Amino acid sequence: MSLLQSTAYQIKNKIISREIKSVDLVSSLFTRIKHVENNIQAFIVTDEKKAIHDAIEIDKRIERGEEVGLLAGIPVAVKDNICTKSLPTTCASKILQNFIPPYDAFIVRRLKEEDAIIIGKTNLDEFAMGSSTENSGFKITRNPWNLECVPGGSSGGSASAVAADVAYMALGSDTGGSIRQPAALCGIVGVKPTYGRVSRYGLVAFGSSLDQIGPLTKDVRDAALLMQVIAGYDSCDSTSVKVPVPDYMEGIESDVKGLRIGIPKEYFATGLKSDVHTVIKDALKVYKRLGVEIIDISLPHTEYAVAVYYIVANAEASSNLARYDGVRYGYRSNNAQGVIDMYSKTRAEGFGNEVKRRIMLGNYALSSGYYDAYYLKASRVRTLIKNDFDAAFEKVDCIMSPTSPVPAFKIGERANNPLEMYLSDIYTIPANLAGIPGISIPCGFSKEHLPIGLQILAKHFEEKKLLQIAYAFERETDFHLKKPPLNVSSLQGA
Amino acid sequence: MDKTVIEYIANLSRIDLSEEEKVFFIHQLSNIISYIEKLNRLNTEDIEPMSHAIISSNVFRGDEPVVSILREEALSNAPSKIGFFVKVPKVID
Numbered sequence: 145m146s147l148l149q150s151t152a153y154q155i156k157n158k159i160i161s162r163e164i165k166s167v168d169l170v171s172s173l174f175t176r177i178k179h180v181e182n183n184i185q186a187f188i189v190t191d192e193k194k195a196i197h198d199a200i201e202i203d204k205r206i207e208r209g210e211e212v213g214l215l216a217g218i219p220v221a222v223k224d225n226i227c228t229k230s231l232p233t234t235c236a237s238k239i240l241q242n243f244i245p246p247y248d249a250f251i252v253r254r255l256k257e258e259d260a261i262i263i264g265k266t267n268l269d270e271f272a273m274g275s276s277t278e279n280s281g282f283k284i285t286r287n288p289w290n291l292e293c294v295p296g297g298s299s300g301g302s303a304s305a306v307a308a309d310v311a312y313m314a315l316g317s318d319t320g321g322s323i324r325q326p327a328a329l330c331g332i333v334g335v336k337p338t339y340g341r342v343s344r345y346g347l348v349a350f351g352s353s354l355d356q357i358g359p360l361t362k363d364v365r366d367a368a369l370l371m372q373v374i375a376g377y378d379s380c381d382s383t384s385v386k387v388p389v390p391d392y393m394e395g396i397e398s399d400v401k402g403l404r405i406g407i408p409k410e411y412f413a414t415g416l417k418s419d420v421h422t423v424i425k426d427a428l429k430v431y432k433r434l435g436v437e438i439i440d441i442s443l444p445h446t447e448y449a450v451a452v453y454y455i456v457a458n459a460e461a462s463s464n465l466a467r468y469d470g471v472r473y474g475y476r477s478n479n480a481q482g483v484i485d486m487y488s489k490t491r492a493e494g495f496g497n498e499v500k501r502r503i504m505l506g507n508y509a510l511s512s513g514y515y516d517a518y519y520l521k522a523s524r525v526r527t528l529i530k531n532d533f534d535a536a537f538e539k540v541d542c543i544m545s546p547t548s549p550v551p552a553f554k555i556g557e558r559a560n561n562p563l564e565m566y567l568s569d570i571y572t573i574p575a576n577l578a579g580i581p582g583i584s585i586p587c588g589f590s591k592e593h594l595p596i597g598l599q600i601l602a603k604h605f606e607e608k609k610l611l612q613i614a615y616a617f618e619r620e621t622d623f624h625l626k627k628p629p630l631n632v633s634s635l636q637g638a
Numbered sequence: 639m640d641k642t643v644i645e646y647i648a649n650l651s652r653i654d655l656s657e658e659e660k661v662f663f664i665h666q667l668s669n670i671i672s673y674i675e676k677l678n679r680l681n682t683e684d685i686e687p688m689s690h691a692i693i694s695s696n697v698f699r700g701d702e703p704v705v706s707i708l709r710e711e712a713l714s715n716a717p718s719k720i721g722f723f724v725k726v727p728k729v730i731d
Binding site: 448481521 | 669682686689690715724
């Protein structure tokens with residue numbers, strides 16, 4: 145296996161022991177980016193010069209025997225809705241095309257403190273609104289497993305980059321499945337932490353009561369490593385929680401014997417593709433072999449989750465996106481007469497259709513006369529969905545399901561039917577509504593050889609347990625080692 | 639959802655729509671809203687609404703000055719400015 149195909153954890157020790165230099169790694173990574181980026185279109189911007197410069201500095205410090213951070217010299221990609229000082233942050237929207245943040249997001253600061261090398265910003269559905277990365281204002285990212293298919297979304301650029309070995313790890317954001325679903329569709333690991341576990345300071349807000357930042361990585365151990373770096377309290381995010389951060393790597397090998405796994409019948413109903421179902425059943429057999437107890441459970445309000453989500457998330461979005469008015473930053477229309485017209489034309493010209501649709505839907509649900517019928521109703525049903533999980537976790541330690549009802553779909557297949565696209569997130573949305581953590585891990589392939597993800601959910605702040613459960617599966621299987629059929633042989637740089 | 643409603647919410651949203659776009663969005667938003675109306679099947683009379691997934695309370699800090707970004711930095715992304723001010727079209731006639 146070439147160095148570029150290795151995991152972050154594997155190369156970390158080689159860099160620290162000076163077996164390899166970070167700068168060599170970064171150089172060969174950029175060579176590979178030049179080869180595959182035309183095909184996958186994962187990045188909105190890359191910063192080779194800065195990455196090389198940072199890598200040289202890390203190598204020097206290691207050579208001098210200085211202490212270095214947890215991610216020393218490791219190339220990491222960041223979703224382009226996370227603010228990076230001096231590096232454009234566009235949210236894949238024309239309205240922020242030229243926006244250069246004057247500050248770093250909390251987690252970007254953490255990456256830098258731990259000596260990671262930030263290589264670039266990855267593509268997404270505009271403002272993270274979508275499940276396919278087709279709604280980007282700039283480009284369509286492709287799935288490395290089949291270039292005619294979507295990588296999922298909205299963190300599709302991050303997922304595609306990690307799957308294609310052009311980033312060792314990446315950060316994404318998950319409002320209704322935007323980390324877990326693309327991780328599943330690209331055959332990698334994705335974690336949505338508990339709401340409040342990771343600071344959202346510097347994450348461009350979409351649905352503020354749902355958004356969480358999390359890792360997209362090649363395997364579970366790398367996910368634990370990145371969680372270690374990003375988790376923790378931050379006074380700049382008032383929803384950030386002062387719960388101590390455990391050592392996610394310690395005890396990751398713990399066995400799962402006696403674990404009670406809940407299988408919600410509502411997640412195995414109509415709409416679930418048969419080969420996805422088969423692969424998930426096989427994955428459960430692996431766990432059975434490891435001595436778990438499989439328990440049938442019910443989450444009776446699951447079928448209402450998508451409807452609740454599209455009211456709550458869009459109501460929050462309509463408020464959050466009111467700030468894009470062409471005044472203090474971002475695009476401003478030159479065709480306007482007066483200030484109100486400037487707002488309306490700026491937003492008409494700057495936002496794509498999906499964003500407009502969601503802002504209008506959100507404003508509709510919040511508007512006078514409709515508030516009780518939509519927003520308040522959805523907030524009450526949200527309680528029922530959370531209660532379902534509370535009741536389930538009385539009986540089981542974790543819940544397992546498919547991450548997505550289907551593997552990667554063809555580009556364009558769902559683009560004209562927003563509602564069908566929204567239903568892509570049916571298994572991931574409930575966790576955001578309840579604020580609980582979830583992980584998606586590769587667990588097999590469809591008939592067309594597209595990756596399928598297994599989703600595991602646990603109680604608030606049980607990321608450590610999730611990682612242990614996921615690692616137990618990974619140790620027994622080799623799905624996480626499979627590589628997409630991109631032409632790698634000519635690119636053995638490192 | 640009809641033309642009056644879409645014009646009302648487009649105005650609330652400060653998004654200019656062409657006549658064509660109005661037709662397009664009326665159709666799509668109607669579909670989504672009729673899907674959302676499935677929530678009405680549930681009786682939620684005695685259920686408390688939930689706005690946050692974890693217990694949260696107001697967070698206060700002492701009224702002490704802290705270092706912030708510089709004014710130049712804060713204004714660096716403004717599409718139009720004069721000196722230390724953001725410039726906008728005339729607001730009041």
